[in-house]
Amino acid sequence: MDKRFDVIIVGSGAGGGTLARHLAPSGKSILILERGDWLKREAKNWDVSAVFEQNRYITPDTWYDRDGRPFQPQVHYYVGGASKMFGAALYRLRQQDFGELRHYDGISPAWPIQYEELEPYYAKAERMYHVHGLRGRDPTEPPASGPYPCPPVSNEPRIQQLFDDLTAAGYHPFPAPCAVMMDERNMAYSTCIRCQTCDGFPCLVHAKSDAEVVAVRPALEFPNVTLLRNATALKLRTDTAGKAVTEVVAEVGGEEEVFRGDIVVVSCGAANTAKLLLMSANDKHPNGLANGSDQVGRNYIFHNSQAVLAISREPNPTIFQKTLALNDFYFGMDGFDYPMGNIQMIGKSLGPMYRGEKPIETALLPMGVLDKLADHTVDFWLTTEDLPDPENRVTVDKSGNLTLSYTPNNQVPKQKLYDKLKSMLNHLGMHPDHLIPRNIYMKTEIPIAGCAHQAGTCRFGTDPKTSVLDVNCKAHEIDNLYVVDTSFFVSIGAVNPSLTAIANAIRVGDHLLQRLS
Template identity: 50%
Template sequence: MSEQFDLVIIGTGAGGGTLAYALRNSGLRILLVERGDFLPQEPQNWQPVEVFDRRRYKPDETWYGADGKPFHPGVHYFVGGNTKVYGAALPRFRVQDFGVVEHEGGTSPAWPVTYDELEPYYARAEEIYAVHGSTGEDPTEPPRSGPFPFPAVPHEPYIDDLSVRLRNQGLHPFHYPMGIDLRAGGRCIRCKTCDGFPCQVLAKSESDVNCVRPAVESQNITLWTKTLAHRLLTDSTGKRVVGVELERGGEKLTVQADRFVVACGAVNSALLLLRSANDKHPNGLANSSGLVGRNYMVHNNTALMAVDPFRRNPTVYQKTMAVNDFYFRGPDFAYPMGNIQLLGKLQAGMLTAAQPLVPRPILQGMADRSVDWWVMSEDLPDPNNRIELRSDGKVIVHWKPNNLVAHRKLVEAARQMMRAAGYQFVFVQPMGIETNSHQCGTARFGVDPATSVLDPTCRTHDVENLWVVDSSFF
């Protein structure tokens, strides 16, 4: 079976879904391919034990570290991809992030585009994803051509008090830009099951709700769910993709098109290119540089729980504040350290997955009295951190964390910040190889085909009608 389209987009996450929305009125006949289905709206969406302990919405899929140890990756195969469960935080990069940045652990190279070039697209994306935010609070914020589409999500009283405590330390806590439907008459009910959970009332600004569903209202866009892309096929020259091999409903078929976009997430996009090797591309499609799958990054991440045993935290929707005072440099540290942002309110059912030996009542008591943060630092591109596809189909993730001195200093700064705010106990949990929701870097972009997979428009250097539109380009 063979079908013909003008454009095939493989993946419906933040990259593929947004692109489909942007092209919905282009007149192009577009096929949007998703390996999963629509995530069901059901009571289990908001049940911590189902989401975290039982991994209800994660695939039964195993990847392996370079040491051979298996792990279950933090990926979600649904329409909307990982945006179905993300924390809805939608910040912009800072101006300096686009240039060369010297870190304690090495150099982050410049991008082939600038903030000023992307600013109009940031503004449009914030409209599409209904971002709430405010300006003038964060000294690191970049210039903007206009205000946020919606006012900032207000702090609840307990977090408002914490904000005052942080400002009294000379810090600059700010309202974090969030994508939720908190407009007048909007769907958001400010629940505590947002960050890390699917939204049962579809109030999160996600690719599925904000982009894919409006896009498929166009008669020119066709969505195929439960459809797996196996490999891309080129013509005899290897310069053009002419088709994609799909598996749908137990049937194998080839779809032809004039253009193809890969948007499967940094790991799965790399795997699709590697699976598409042929005699013209023996090391994987668009891989003359040898960089497909390399420079894999995920951030250095630590969860921090600050507990005041004498005060309950009644906050329901907690993820409204962040601190960037250590973003470019730290106290007595000349290098960037990173970002500290509130997590959605931790609950006992979320903690038992990480601390299975601690009795649930103790975990609940801690959660009732805690403020919870995500402490995040940059990791740096390293070609030895890479995705490998074995001949037997096994996925091997070669990952050795780097730039850890800066991250440890940021964690310590966060500890001191919360102790100074009156929290006697501070607990931290570093994240490991399975926490890869921030995956990026596996098909980096640039102007030199010898040192990059994609050009500055995210088109592959080697194949003229193939683009990669997800975080692989970082």
């Protein structure tokens, strides 16, 4: 293999994979280094016990919390990155999320770019990822230059009833934006079989629009793009002046290999991107690469989220449940003038999931009882914004052990959102006062292990003293180093961050195309 490339991209997820696809037609030589392999297409992709009880697709890595306790992070190393297991919900941040927002516990800071600058890239991202949705029903919806590229995924009967009940009660439910590949001629039947398994499962039939399917594989159709799997980046080396990355050192097949690139883009996920930069310390960057501001690893954010089950009076035989969302309380409600967040559906509960979540409590219960409970559940995902805090951070010791220190904040709005949903149950055909918490991150009592929405460890900005990256996501201190995963986020809003990462990768891609030309 030729080990010199025009562009080296470390990581193939929503950021790195999308960037590779955007740059592929340029003819420039591009290397994608991915620490994982192809995720095997097998029957166990949809096996609830394998996924939820055995943690089949989760990395065996060990991280540590601020007290030194080890835990297994809920992260996935495959071609396509975390998107292989994401719920395919691709929301835009609200327009106000790009400005300074006052929350109950403090300030969510303004971004160095405005929504209007990212809007055209949101549109391109929605097209690339086949997002299904409908403009005009969400009262918090930001301005858009056009409709969604695909019509909304239709509600199944029980969810349609929920949609109607919410509307009758004066709320504004809207079709959740879903990144799936469906047969538009008949939404009741599709190449996507609309299984329960978008949330937390890989898609056996490649109908979920993850980064492998819609970005990496199409990029590899270009002869100038190379994917090297099972290649873990260990460190980045710079020139003697410390101004440019000259080499990427990776472990491939148990051996160290060195790759050289004119431009190096890191997209390992917020925690691992920070780790790579910190592990790349040298004489010119003694605290870690691009870390003269001491901001690398700081301001880790990952949402105040909670999964809850409501017990429906009527059975809920829904197969694909993620078709409805509600933002009526995103910016607060009467009597509470602070942002609260987003309510959306999550994947339908199945009996074996309870066994995986609560193995001791359910050990003596027959599976038939758990299945009967699942037959009547309606599953909600509540998201409240957590606020950047410099002491919520990633650090790495000399042995490469990653410590994730995190103290929750902004908990009152999270409780307010939960209480509001609970108060609505009686009007929605549910048993009142019955909301059951779900721990969708199995076999762990450490909440930070559920790091699906991690962001913020290399924030971008205009001031090198308070940020790691400039507005083009290039490191302030390194001329050819970029970051395109969610590490660049200044704040996280209260919706899934994937679409924003995808849109930004395309935006940075346009900048790189100009630079490469």
